[in-house]
Amino acid sequence: xxxxxxxxxxxxxxxxxxxxxxxxxxxxxxxxxxxxxxxxxxxxxxxxxxxxxxxxxxxxxxxxxxxxxxxxxxxxxxxxxxxxxxxxxxxxxxxxxxxxxxxxxxxxxxxxxxxxxxxxxxxxxxxxxxxxxxxxxxxxxxxxxxxxxxxxxxxxxxxxxxxxxxxxxxxxxxxxxxxxxxxxxxxxxxxxxxxxxxxxxxxxxxxxxxxxxxxxxxxxxxxxxxxxxxxxxxxxxxxxxxxxxxxxxxxxxxxxxxxxxxxxxxxxxxxxxxxxxxxxxxxxxxxxxxxxxxxxxxxxxxxxxxxxxxxxxxxxxxxxxxxxxxxxxxxxxxxxxxxxxxxxxxxxxxxxxxxxxxxxxxxxxxxxxxxxxxxxxxxxxxxxxxxxxxxxxxxxxxxxxxxxxxxxxxxxxxxxxxxxxxxxxxxxxxxxxxxxxxxxxxxx
Amino acid sequence: xxxxxxxxxxxxxxxxxxxxxxxxxxxxxxxxxxxxxxxxxxxxxxxxxxxxxxxxxxxxxxxxxxxxxxxxxxxxxxxxxxxxxxxxxxxxxxxxxxxxxxxxxxxxxxxxxxxxxxxxxxxxxxxxxxxxxxxxxxxxxxxxxxxxxxxxxxxxxxxxxxxxxxxxxxxxxxxxxxxxxxxxxxxxxxxxxxxxxxxxxxxxxxxxxxxxxxxxxxxxxxxxxxxxxxxxxxxxxxxxxxxxxxxxxxxxxxxxxxxxxxxxxxxxxxxxxxxxxxxxxxxxxxxxxxxxxxxxxxxxxxxxxxxxxxxxxxxxxxxxxxxxxxxxxxxxxxxxxxxxxxxxxxxxxxxxxxxxxxxxxxxxxxxxxxxxxxxxxxxxxxxxxxxxxxxxxxxxxxxxxxxxxxxxxxxxxxxxxxxxxxxxxxxxxxxxxxxxxxxxxxxx
Numbered sequence: 073x074x075x076x077x078x079x080x081x082x083x084x085x086x087x088x089x090x091x092x093x094x095x096x097x098x099x100x101x102x103x104x105x106x107x108x109x110x111x112x113x114x115x116x117x118x119x120x121x122x123x124x125x126x127x128x129x130x131x132x133x134x135x136x137x138x139x140x141x142x143x144x145x146x147x148x149x150x151x152x153x154x155x156x157x158x159x160x161x162x163x164x165x166x167x168x169x170x171x172x173x174x175x176x177x178x179x180x181x182x183x184x185x186x187x188x189x190x191x192x193x194x195x196x197x198x199x200x201x202x203x204x205x206x207x208x209x210x211x212x213x214x215x216x217x218x219x220x221x222x223x224x225x226x227x228x229x230x231x232x233x234x235x236x237x238x239x240x241x242x243x244x245x246x247x248x249x250x251x252x253x254x255x256x257x258x259x260x261x262x263x264x265x266x267x268x269x270x271x272x273x274x275x276x277x278x279x280x281x282x283x284x285x286x287x288x289x290x291x292x293x294x295x296x297x298x299x300x301x302x303x304x305x306x307x308x309x310x311x312x313x314x315x316x317x318x319x320x321x322x323x324x325x326x327x328x329x330x331x332x333x334x335x336x337x338x339x340x341x342x343x344x345x346x347x348x349x350x351x352x353x354x355x356x357x358x359x360x361x362x363x364x365x366x367x368x369x370x371x372x373x374x375x376x377x378x379x380x381x382x383x384x385x386x387x388x389x390x391x392x393x394x395x396x397x398x399x400x401x402x403x404x405x406x407x408x409x410x411x412x413x414x415x416x417x418x419x420x421x422x423x424x425x426x427x428x429x430x431x432x433x434x435x436x437x438x439x440x441x442x443x444x445x446x447x448x449x450x451x452x453x454x455x456x457x458x459x460x461x462x463x464x465x466x467x468x469x470x471x472x473x474x475x476x477x478x479x480x481x482x483x484x485x486x487x488x489x490x491x492x493x494x495x496x497x498x499x500x501x502x503x504x505x506x507x508x509x510x511x512x513x514x515x516x
Numbered sequence: 517x518x519x520x521x522x523x524x525x526x527x528x529x530x531x532x533x534x535x536x537x538x539x540x541x542x543x544x545x546x547x548x549x550x551x552x553x554x555x556x557x558x559x560x561x562x563x564x565x566x567x568x569x570x571x572x573x574x575x576x577x578x579x580x581x582x583x584x585x586x587x588x589x590x591x592x593x594x595x596x597x598x599x600x601x602x603x604x605x606x607x608x609x610x611x612x613x614x615x616x617x618x619x620x621x622x623x624x625x626x627x628x629x630x631x632x633x634x635x636x637x638x639x640x641x642x643x644x645x646x647x648x649x650x651x652x653x654x655x656x657x658x659x660x661x662x663x664x665x666x667x668x669x670x671x672x673x674x675x676x677x678x679x680x681x682x683x684x685x686x687x688x689x690x691x692x693x694x695x696x697x698x699x700x701x702x703x704x705x706x707x708x709x710x711x712x713x714x715x716x717x718x719x720x721x722x723x724x725x726x727x728x729x730x731x732x733x734x735x736x737x738x739x740x741x742x743x744x745x746x747x748x749x750x751x752x753x754x755x756x757x758x759x760x761x762x763x764x765x766x767x768x769x770x771x772x773x774x775x776x777x778x779x780x781x782x783x784x785x786x787x788x789x790x791x792x793x794x795x796x797x798x799x800x801x802x803x804x805x806x807x808x809x810x811x812x813x814x815x816x817x818x819x820x821x822x823x824x825x826x827x828x829x830x831x832x833x834x835x836x837x838x839x840x841x842x843x844x845x846x847x848x849x850x851x852x853x854x855x856x857x858x859x860x861x862x863x864x865x866x867x868x869x870x871x872x873x874x875x876x877x878x879x880x881x882x883x884x885x886x887x888x889x890x891x892x893x894x895x896x897x898x899x900x901x902x903x904x905x906x907x908x909x910x911x912x913x914x915x916x917x918x919x920x921x922x923x924x925x926x927x928x929x930x931x932x933x934x935x936x937x938x939x940x941x942x943x944x945x946x947x948x949x950x951x952x953x954x955x956x957x958x959x960x
Contacts, residue, residue, distance in 0.1 A: 137903050138915025141855060142863040148853050174902070178921050302852070361845035362918070364852045388919045398845075401805035405846065408746070408808045409592050411585060419586040458618070458951055459581050462959065471582025474806070475832045477622050479922070507902055515906060 073101070074488065077113045078120035078453070080465040081105070082426065083443055086418075087465035091120065095449035098487030102445055116453055118482060119465050121425060122443050123185025123222075123450030124392040125432025128295070128333050128354045128383025130190055131172040131212055132163045135514055137388045149301050149363045156386075157243030159514070160193050165202065165211035167510045172215025174507035175387055177497045180221060182391035183481040184384070185450035187221050188436050190271045190295060190333070192228030192247045199245035206257050213266050219503065220491040222450065224436040225261060226271035226295050229254045229278050229286065235311035237279065247273070251282040255289060262292075267438060269293030275308055275316050280323065287324035293331060293437045295354065296320070299342075300334040300365050317342035326351050331435040333383065336365045340372040347378025352435045357398035359385035367402045374415050381432030392452075393473045393480045396424040400473075421470035453483040517545070518932065521557040522564035522897070524909040525549070526870065527887055530862075531909035535564065539893035542931030546889060560897055562926060563909050565869060566887050567629025567666075567894030568836040569876025572739070572777050572798045572827025574634055575616040575656055576607045579958055581832045593745050593807045600830075601687035603958070604637050609646065609655035611954045616659025618951035619831055621941045624665060626835035627925040628828070629894035631665050632880050634715045634739060634777070636672030636691045643689035650701050657710050663947065664935040666894065668880040669705060670715035670739050673698045673722050673730065679755035681723065691717070695726040699733060711882060713737030719752055719760050724767065731768035737775060737881045739798065740764070743786075744778040744809050761786035770795050775879040777827065780809045784816040791822025796879045801842035803829035811846045818859050825876030836896075837917045837924045840868040844917075865914035897927040 073096040081091035083105065092107035093100060109115065133156060140155045163171070172189075179187060194208055195201050202208065209225050216223035230247035233240050240248050249257075251270075258268040270286050272278045274297040278286075286294055298316040299305050308316045317338045320326050326349045333354035335343065346353065355368055363386070373380060382395045389395060400420060403412045413423040433441030440448045456463065457471045472480035484492035491498055517540040525535035532549035536557065539545055553559065577600060584599045607615070616633075623631060638652055639645050646652065653669050660667035674691035677684050684692050693701075695714075702712040714730050716722045718741040722730075730738055742760040743749050752760045761782045764770050770793045777798035779787065790797065799812055807830070817824060826839045833839060844864060847856045857867040877885030884892045900907065904915045916924035928936035935942055 135903060138901060138919035139903060139907065139911055141858075141865055141914035141918050142910070143855050143858045143860050147855060152854060181921075358845075361849050362854070364848040364854050366852055367849055390921055398842075401802075401842075402849065404808040405805050405811055405849070408810055410596060410806070410808050411587050411591060414585075414587045416587050421585055457582060458948070458955060459579060459583060461952070461955070463583065466586070467583055470585035474585050475582035477625075477834055504902070508905070511902060511905065 075110065075113045076116050077107060077109050078116040079118060081120040081443055082122065082422065086422070093443065095488045098449055100443065100445050100447050100449050103443060118453045118455040119468050121452045121454065121469070122429050122441050123452050123484065123486065124183050124425070124429050125186040125188070125381060125436050125441055126179055126184040126384050127188045127331060127352070127381040127432045127435040128190055128356055128385050129187050129387060130385065131175045131215065131387070132159060132168065132193060134175045134387040135159050135171055135511060149365065152363055160246060161197055161243045162514055163193060165207045167514055168208055168211035169215040169218070170506035170510040172212045173218040173503045176216045176219035176221035177500065177503045178390040179384060180219060180484050180486070181479060181481060181492050181495065181497060183452045183484070184392050185222055185452065185484060185486045186224065186432065186436055186438065186440050187216065188224040188226055188295065190226050190228065192230050192271060192273055194228065194249050195246045197246060199248060206261055209257065209261055218499070220486050220489065222440065222448065222486055224267040224269055224293065224438065226269045226293065227254045227257045227261070228271040228273055229282060230273045231278055231282060232276070234276050235307050251285050258290070258292065267436070269295065269437065272296040274298070274304070275312065275319065276304065280312070284324055292329065293435060294329050295331040295333055295435065297333045298335055299337040302337055305337050315339065315342065317346055321345050321349060328434060334360060334365060336360055336368050338369070340369060343369055343372040343378065344376040347373055347376035352431045353378060353380045354383050354435060355380050355399055356383040356385035357395055357402055358389040361398065361402070362386060362388055367406045370403045370412065371407060379431040379434060380427060381435050382428045391479060393476060396428060397473050400424060419466040419470055421473045422466055424473060425469060449485060449488040451485040452481050454480045455482050519554065519557050520560050521551060521553050522560040523562060525564040525887055526566065526866065530866070537887065539932045542893055544887065544889050544891050544893050547887060562897045562899040563912050565896045565898065565913070566873050566885050567896050567928065567930065568627050568873050569630040569632070569825060569880050569885055570623055570628040570828050571632045571775060571796070571825040571876045571879040572634055572800055572829050573631050573831060574829065575619045575659065575831070576603060576612065576637060578619045578831040579603055579615055579955060593809065596807055604690060605641055605687045606958055607637060609651045611958055612652060612655035613659040613662070614950035614954040616656045617662040617947045620660045620663035620665035621944065621947045622834040623828060624663060624928050624930070625923060625925060625936050625939065625941060627896045627928070628836050629666055629896065629928060629930045630668065630876065630880055630882065630884050631660065632668040632670055632739065634670050634672065636674050636715060636717055638672065638693050639690045641690060643692060650705055653701065653705055662943070664930050664933070666884065666892065666930055668711040668713055668737065668882065670713045670737065671698045671701045671705070672715040672717055673726060674717045675722055675726060676720070678720050679751050695729050702734070702736065713739065713881065716740040718742070718748070719756065719763065720748065724756070728768055736773065737879060738773050739775040739777055739879065741777045742779055743781040746781055749781050759783065759786065761790055765789050765793060772878060778804060778809060780804055780812050782813070784813060787813055787816040787822065788820040791817055791820035796875045797822060797824040798827050798879060799824050799843055800827040800829035801839055801846055802833040805842065805846070806830060806832055811850045814847045814856065815851060823875040823878055824871060825879050826872045835923060837920060840872060841917050844868060863910040863914055865917045866910055868917060869913060893929060893932040895929040896925050898924045899926050
């Protein structure tokens, strides 16, 4: 049992001052605001936020961050995907661990305390299983554990190369996994105490019968890429008679288990229905900009009181504050107004952080994302900018998202342990060194 | 005379290795690639870029960065402008210097080595001139000098409150300056060795006769806000019979002196004509997103081989690399493809950096923005990310813009002197302290 006293903390109904938080075994046990310091309290100067969940990450994609920004290296999403396949073809379990460790270390410094790894590179390059079918999954989990990140591993289902049922070939052979195998893997990982869910890659890759089986047989989180690219939506309409989100809503029990990742080209009616069904929309603003996907219709989600969270996805930007800024900026550019996430009530920063933390928690199906007894002791501490030094805590959070001149997360605690102190991870040097070696081996 | 030897440097036709640069009195005197180290050479590990020009900055606006992100504090551009006027109403010459010093210090750390200050807060709050009419301009210049930033001060012309010729009132009284006064001020500042130009605030604020007089009587840089908001374009069409860019092209000699700031809602034909006229388009991607302006038609400018540069404008983001990323990302979101600035040739990062540096140099009318004899010795040194440690220099620049996990500018030289070393400004602590005091005084 330990306790800390924060100058200010973001509780469910807003910022409170002098908040005393007691935690034991990684979980918040008690919380009091307007508290006096008690003996043994650790004083936390600054403003304490619940840790952010990163609901969509492909860890290995960090290994080629910055290496596809040239013509021929990615004129569009599909040519970028070819570059991604070349890396996917070369990663091994031994390389996954240091890559995931480094990535998750940086994500922690960026204010994320949980990550959902959408994991689809399962097998040996030629397509045969590793001796232990979950070897790649476990290697990724080991990397996240080395960094101290709370992980939910989403076991990929990948059966076909397209909506016509064409078979997997080339780089996709490593991804082959049917829904029965994925369910087995998720159960076996969970028995090993790793939090697990299902990652239906997309309607391109998972036929209707398998989507139905997942929805019927699995009680945990089910994530799926949907409506990221117009070509994908058109192919889905041609093959299944409806765009992806509508098809899911019409054919399976979409509910609170579901995270619809991207939904960039979903129509207003699809968004409203998904929101009412209780699904989370997984927005990845940086990757959706980087890949030229387009801008999600956030206003329709907000109007339906729908849930959303954020994901670092291709992992070119690893800071939750920047991700939220780009989410809001995309909407400002779309509708030509300001402060859209606030939706007429209060501060944009708080609206973005709280909603994304709760949506991310739902997508991970874990007790995270809020400061309350029974929730995991995951905290991010930010400090005021010069301009907000004497301002209320709401402005400090606004400034961390919209006007930071350095990474806002100063200290980060996961499950009751400080992992980042003064912007530095506790195992920075060792993780850097292992990553450097892994990248050399990947390039060799 | 001093010399340095860089591992790689961005020359006009691309990256070269082992580049020896000699400079004297702040200017590059000789440049050789494939060079051997000579006695007295300073070795610069990493990749050396020409410094970036920030072609559009309102320094005082930094003082409320992060303080307008709530409903009621800025539902749209016009309500944000009210918040901005409240700060503009309170700044004094004594406060301008430490604000400009801090802002420019951070901009230097962000890779900018020159700034064009679009300066329109000239007078005392009630509208009377200071004893010296250029007192505010000189206070801003003193701040930039304290930080070591190369400055071009653009003297604002602000005559009317709207296209109907309505008089200035309230917060705008401090801005009142007719074109004759602005020309006098620009000349007097230049005699004091400050580089100066004209800032025609907008067609709202500067009547046709004054725009014509500026174009006829001034040989230096002329900047103007144009087509930032749809309401402004509509008002211009109603009052002058044409949208702002077309009106300028039809009525004055728009040429290489002109910087058209924003041009967000300019039509393709206007963009093509402005490009052919030799004007620079001043893009401020962060501010244009923050204020919900919209996304510029970059493709039309590129097709006409037009010039552009970047500006930090409202100064919420102070990093040139992030500004260029958002420029490219906005275009990717607009046209749903990748690597647009590269326009089919090579690396996106290099295309963005080189074009923006040259366009910014033109907008400042100074010999900056390229590594060549006769140009100012302004350098930004970046280092590889982990992923680009063994990659060619082009990838390192791509990664600095698109995949950085910390501020990419490690060392910055302005006019032959190192101002930023290892990410730290040489006068960091003193400038921070003065800024802290200034903000307290501003709030008091």
